[in-house]
Amino acid sequence: MRPAAPQPREDGRQSLTARAVQRGVLRHLAARGLVGVTEFCLVSGRRADILAVDGRGEVSIIEIKSSVQDFRTDQKWPEYRAFCDRLLFAVPLDFPAEILPGETGLLVADAFGAELLREAPLHPLAAATRKALMLRFAHTAASRLAALYDPDLARYSL
Template sequence: MDQTGLSPLSFVMPPDGRQSETARAIQRGALRYLAARGLVGVPEFVLASGRRADIAALDGRGEVWVVEIKSSVVDFRTDRKWTDYRMHCDRLFFAVGPDFPVDILPPDAGVMIADQFGAGVVREAPHHPMPGATRRAVTLRLARTAAGRLMGLMDPDGMRGIEL
């Protein structure tokens, strides 16, 4: 408990509602993996391009990772928006379930195998550093999104009119 009398675990984000059970399990495992590596992740993060990354994460040095969740082969083959994510991150990963055929994933992205309990990296993502101005913009957007979501959990009415 902190000085407000609230436990840090008092706030729980409600499910987004757009993901399947499989995608939610992969998301949970990927977020746990990121946390174990010292990264903090923001699910359903809207990039400056208007695209929505499944997870955007930030490490202590300011490196940004984007994790694209693929819950099935059909999901992978029909959704090609992930190619736009490279300009908004330093590393791009796919997170997939244990039965996903990883050999169909592009070789120039990292691969995580995840379930609801955790994840493991089976292929590291290449490092392709963002330009400084892009890094600043993405980091600021991540900070505002995360802080806005926390504020919204604490006081939903207080967030009216705030654009994230």
């Protein structure tokens, strides 16, 4: 019998809709050979909903919008452009996609998967920014993986 996969702990910041979209997007990314880290802290202090990296080191940020109100009240998304090669929105299936900016990619998702409706334009990162992001990504991912095996590790972090 296969052991149950660890489940992320709810932190109360996301709606059920946003969690479903997040799950579907992560499945979509994995099926295409990308890995993603959720709630990724950027050096600017902002937190990207998902930061994903492909096998070539290309960085995408996926901003989840669970409702029209969420999109209209949270206008920090342009700040993410400086930290990724591609910027995308991920929304539920019933979201009116026409209100989203055309200069971003678009994923529609539910808890079971996602579909890319619009490819995100490429805005290549500077080499120094890419290196810093990749180091932060690796550290974040490794820390979270280690915490799954030993939840008390956080006490020992610097």
